[in-house]
Amino acid sequence: MxxxxxxxxxxxxxxxxxxxxxxxxxxxxxxxxxxxxxxxxxxxxxxxxxxxxxxxxxxxxxxxxxxxxxxxxxxxxxxxxxxxxxxxxxxxxxxxxxxxxxxxTTPLEDGATEPMTAEDAGGSALENLSTRRALDLIAGLPQDQAEAVLLRVVVGLTAPTAAKVLGKRPGAVRTAAHRGLKRLAERLDGDGGSRG
Structure with a gap:
């Protein structure tokens, strides 16, 4: 394609x-x-x-x-x-x-929400598994690369628009996104493509 x-x-x-x-x-x-x-x-x-x-x-x-x-x-x-x-x-x-x-200092308890049914929880877990894994991997990138990948891939911005958001040049955003995506691919290859 x-x-x-x-x-x-x-x-x-x-x-x-x-x-x-x-x-x-x-x-x-x-x-x-x-x-x-x-x-x-x-x-x-x-x-x-x-x-x-x-x-x-x-x-x-x-x-x-x-x-x-x-x-x-x-x-x-x-x-x-x-x-x-x-x-x-x-x-x-x-x-x-x-x-x-x-x-x-203490975690908040979320007891005010309705409990999920098994069907809702299973569907939600499957839907969010790859997204959460991807965001965890992205969070492990250097900040400039993480933000460039998030803006370019997740939000769908062009390099010039992402550059305005970050206060950088479009070329710097393209480079950071490229390096971030390359690093993510290397991590996935290192994991054998496993899902967490």
Missing amino acids: GKAEVRRHGRADEGELGDAVRQARGGDEAAFAVVYREVHPMLLGYLRGLVGDDAEDVASETWHDIVRGIPRFRGDGQAFRGWAAAIARHRALDHVRRIKARPR
Whole structure:
């Protein structure tokens, strides 16, 4: 399959996302729902790579900022992904600073949620196994490589857009992503491709 033929499963094209963003800026709630469904899984994956289990909390803060700022946003689908990723990154960095200032001393218990049925738990475990393994491997990369891989692969940003998020040159982002992906491939080959 050629490069031009590769399309990430379930991802809207940038024109569709751009149209939904323009409509959402005007207050169209259905369009905002499309934007959220399209962008949230990628942002959540990016945030898991940055803050681990606190990703959901940071994502909700990110969406709060996105909702407040979307009327002023101008750009296409790719620019929106970059803008949203930049907000997520800033929120993640704020979160890390807060945690360092006030570290948790005891784990929180999550007794307020409904228990999963065996079917839900099994499906969720299978669905998240490869994602969690991939994010664990990415988290083991040097920070510049991890962020470049997350932005390029998980969020789906172009090198110039990812470079704006990171405050680097596009070539530096391409190089970091390439090195990170190469290092991940070496680790997987070293594991014999085993899954954890």
